Amino acid sequence: MIGDAPELSLLAPTELRAWRGMLRVHAALAKALDQQLEAAHGLQLSSYEVLMYLADAEDERMRMCDLASSILLSRSGLTRLVDRLQREGLLERVACSDDARGAFAKLTPAGRDKLRAARATHLAGVRAMFLDRFSPDELAQLGDAWDRVLDATGWGCCK
Amino acid sequence: MIGDAPELSLLAPTELRAWRGMLRVHAALAKALDQQLEAAHGLQLSSYEVLMYLADAEDERMRMCDLASSILLSRSGLTRLVDRLQREGLLERVACSDDARGAFAKLTPAGRDKLRAARATHLAGVRAMFLDRFSPDELAQLGDAWDRVLDATGWGCCK
DNA sequence: GCGAGGTCGTTGTGTGCGCAATCAGAACGC
DNA sequence: GCGTTCTGATTGCGCACACAACGACCTCGC
Numbered sequence A, B: 001m002i003g004d005a006p007e008l009s010l011l012a013p014t015e016l017r018a019w020r021g022m023l024r025v026h027a028a029l030a031k032a033l034d035q036q037l038e039a040a041h042g043l044q045l046s047s048y049e050v051l052m053y054l055a056d057a058e059d060e061r062m063r064m065c066d067l068a069s070s071i072l073l074s075r076s077g078l079t080r081l082v083d084r085l086q087r088e089g090l091l092e093r094v095a096c097s098d099d100a101r102g103a104f105a106k107l108t109p110a111g112r113d114k115l116r117a118a119r120a121t122h123l124a125g126v127r128a129m130f131l132d133r134f135s136p137d138e139l140a141q142l143g144d145a146w147d148r149v150l151d152a153t154g155w156g157c158c159k
Numbered sequence C: 001g002c003g004a005g006g007t008c009g010t011t012g013t014g015t016g017c018g019c020a021a022t023c024a025g026a027a028c029g030c
Numbered sequence D: 001g002c003g004t005t006c007t008g009a010t011t012g013c014g015c016a017c018a019c020a021a022c023g024a025c026c027t028c029g030c
Helices: A013-041 A045-055 A064-070 A075-087 A109-129 A136-153 B013-041 B045-055 B064-070 B075-087 B109-129 B136-153
Strands: A061-063 A091-095 A103-107 B061-063 B091-095 B103-107
Touching: A013 A045, A013 A109, A013 B013, A013 B136, A045 A061, A045 A064, A045 A075, A045 A091, A045 A103, A045 A109, A061 A064, A064 A075, A064 A103, A075 A091, A103 A109, A109 B136, A136 B013, A136 B109, A136 B136, B013 B045, B013 B109, B045 B061, B045 B064, B045 B075, B045 B091, B045 B103, B045 B109, B061 B064, B064 B075, B064 B103, B075 B091, B103 B109
Parallel strands: none
Antiparallel strands: A061 A103, A091 A103, B061 B103, B091 B103
């Protein structure tokens, strides 16, 4: 009875299952992956995302505003998140020579090590709980569908 | 460059697209639907969820703890959310005769009217931005896949 | 009865977020 | 050069949440 979903009168059962399923799946995965990462490496999912983008960026550094839009966080939110990670020594702020307003967040060696360990844990979780539940065909189909949805919400490329 | 995703080294492109696609789709839909509801009816998505579950429940009322687990919110979070909705006159607290500890949240006529209007808006949005982007076959397939994922996270029925 | 342990809802506290305002610096017109 | 306007990052503030602790109450064993 707990997980039951209303809206029966206006949504076909198949539609309802597909829609509310996604909401529950997202909530469950976010929580499970976050706890897993926290338990194994004392790292929150949002912090992990920052480190991951930095690690894959040119010279292991990114401008604050690019980082904010990459991880879908407001600029002010990123300021505080980077503050925390800087206090933990996982990244540092570096002034931008081209633009004196700007700042880079740059991975430290400690951050790189932390990420290397965390990434294995995280991706194993994503695989076990999500990717492995789909066939290769389904994954490809899903990728296409997400793009169609993002177009519909006007999130194709920006913001 | 904004929406680019790292993890290239460890995840196949198809996997990456399916995984990060879902994260972005969820974020985009949650934001868009919330803004839509807020603009049209001055109602937040979390408030809408409460009203919706109540409307579809027996006698338009639910126990606080059942409601909390239905909308995936902590008990304390629900206490405050119900506080707000009660102040707005959309629901009322009713004592539970069977169990003196318990309380029901019960829809008021105002809440029922508010929901009737909001539900049309919300479902239209879900349809336009999400459901319409999938074929009937895909929707059915998706529903099955979500169940498999929920099993993998241990959220099959409880919590 | 009645005490131990569990459950329901609320409250205190801390955290993380977005929005709006702010400041410094860049970019542009003239 | 010098104002106007725009942009990047930070800060003040309020909000909504989770967690933990609490009081009230139920339940079960004895």
